[in-house]
Amino acid sequence: MVLSDRQRLDWLRLIRSESVGPRTFRSLMNRYGGAAAALEALPDLARQAGRTIRICPQAEAEREIAALDRLGGRLLALGEGAYPPALQAIDTAPPLIAVLGRVDVLLRPCVAIVGSRNASAAGLKFTARLARDLGEAGFVVVSGLARGIDTAAHEASLAAGTVAVLAGGLDQVYPPQNLPLLERLVVEGAAISEMPLGLAPRGRDFPRRNRLVSGLSLGTVVVEAARKSGSLITARFANEQGRIVFAVPGSPLDPRAEGGNHLIREGATLCAEAAHVVEALAPLIGNDSALLPPAAAMRDGAGETPTQPLWDELDLPGIEPAPMARWPEAAPMTEGSVSAADDTGGIRRRVLALLGGTAVSLDDLVRASGCSARDISRTVLDLELEGAIRRHPGGALSRVEG
Numbered sequence: 294m295v296l297s298d299r300q301r302l303d304w305l306r307l308i309r310s311e312s313v314g315p316r317t318f319r320s321l322m323n324r325y326g327g328a329a330a331a332l333e334a335l336p337d338l339a340r341q342a343g344r345t346i347r348i349c350p351q352a353e354a355e356r357e358i359a360a361l362d363r364l365g366g367r368l369l370a371l372g373e374g375a376y377p378p379a380l381q382a383i384d385t386a387p388p389l390i391a392v393l394g395r396v397d398v399l400l401r402p403c404v405a406i407v408g409s410r411n412a413s414a415a416g417l418k419f420t421a422r423l424a425r426d427l428g429e430a431g432f433v434v435v436s437g438l439a440r441g442i443d444t445a446a447h448e449a450s451l452a453a454g455t456v457a458v459l460a461g462g463l464d465q466v467y468p469p470q471n472l473p474l475l476e477r478l479v480v481e482g483a484a485i486s487e488m489p490l491g492l493a494p495r496g497r498d499f500p501r502r503n504r505l506v507s508g509l510s511l512g513t514v515v516v517e518a519a520r521k522s523g524s525l526i527t528a529r530f531a532n533e534q535g536r537i538v539f540a541v542p543g544s545p546l547d548p549r550a551e552g553g554n555h556l557i558r559e560g561a562t563l564c565a566e567a568a569h570v571v572e573a574l575a576p577l578i579g580n581d582s583a584l585l586p587p588a589a590a591m592r593d594g595a596g597e598t599p600t601q602p603l604w605d606e607l608d609l610p611g612i613e614p615a616p617m618a619r620w621p622e623a624a625p626m627t628e629g630s631v632s633a634a635d636d637t638g639g640i641r642r643r644v645l646a647l648l649g650g651t652a653v654s655l656d657d658l659v660r661a662s663g664c665s666a667r668d669i670s671r672t673v674l675d676l677e678l679e680g681a682i683r684r685h686p687g688g689a690l691s692r693v694e695g
Contacts, residue, residue, distance in 0.1 A: 314604030394479030408442025428453025518552030
């Protein structure tokens with residue numbers, strides 16, 4: 294699909310109209326078949342709901358498009374070939390995103406790295422190494438251009454290409470001191486926003502931004518995060534979107550490690566180096582399963598919930614809510630493979646049954662089990678902490694008898 298200039302203008306007017314968020318937009322498009330017809334029907338629908346709403350004037354939308362063009366950006370519409378496929382799969386995908394920089398980086402496999410604004414020196418050093426290694430492995434690093442962990446992630450991945458997701462308009466960089474970073478970032482990477490130009494970010498815009506950070510990415514890595522933080526909101530969105538959540542463990546004495554340690558307890562994949570991320574995500578690249586929920590996810594409710602609704606969306610009479618995004622059908626299981634529905638206990642029993650007194654490598658254990666590397670790595674960590682298995686020099690594993 295490629296929108297005409299007129300259609301793009303109508304799409305922008307519709308999404309910029311009062312109380313029209315992604316779900317209302319999709320409901321109206323499903324009902325009326327196009328943005329122009331939806332705009333015409335919207336005032337009557339609002340009156341039937343006992344409301345009056347502001348429809349975005351055509352002149353206002355034209356000014357926004359002209360200003361974006363002067364900035365050197367462009368609008369991508371949901372369904373167009375350049376629109377990020379991973380983002381398109383989430384049920385709150387923005388109908389339009391404004392992009393500054395290289396559009397092609399949005400089509401490459403992405404990993405989000407998020408964490409504390411008040412990061413430790415060790416956290417910043419680890420983030421830089423992780424981002425650099427992921428870039429060298431072919432991944433685009435996505436983050437939110439905030440201070441601390443976000444800044445370190447972008448800085449370290451400038452050469453490989455990195456994507457900054459802004460909470461406000463593309464011309465409203467927050468924090469302002471990261472404007473020079475954004476200017477360097479768009480040379481090999483991109484900045485995106487769903488917000489109008491000129492809009493400074495407000496409180497609720499940051500959780501909105503966070504869902505795009507996770508939605509662009511096959512996996513999200515939380516490096517440092519307090520027990521209640523925006524990074525845990527990003528992790529929650531990633532989990533709900535069916536993406537893999539990674540967490541970097543830290544000292545239980547450091548409050549900045551509480552969030553990551555909590556996520557690991559809730560089922561997030563432990564990340565101590567880039568190889569842990571690459572190993573889990575590599576099988577998803579170039580495969581429709583990249584947009585499928587992972588075989589095992591964190592517990593429902595893990596992470597933090599935004600304190601207020603992301604949008605004040607219209608409840609339109611006679612219009613069914615838009616359906617969730619449809620996932621591709623899962624590939625059929627091969628004989629001897631382990632079902633995604635197998636519980637943790639089943640994988641645990643399988644690992645213990647395969648291990649004995651002779652040490653075997655993790656790769657051999659994964660191949661023999663038929664389970665995913667992610668599931669086996671997590672189960673091995675649990676068993677190792679319990680003292681049920683032993684890790685030998687070189688990473689080989691054996692069962693502790695007795």
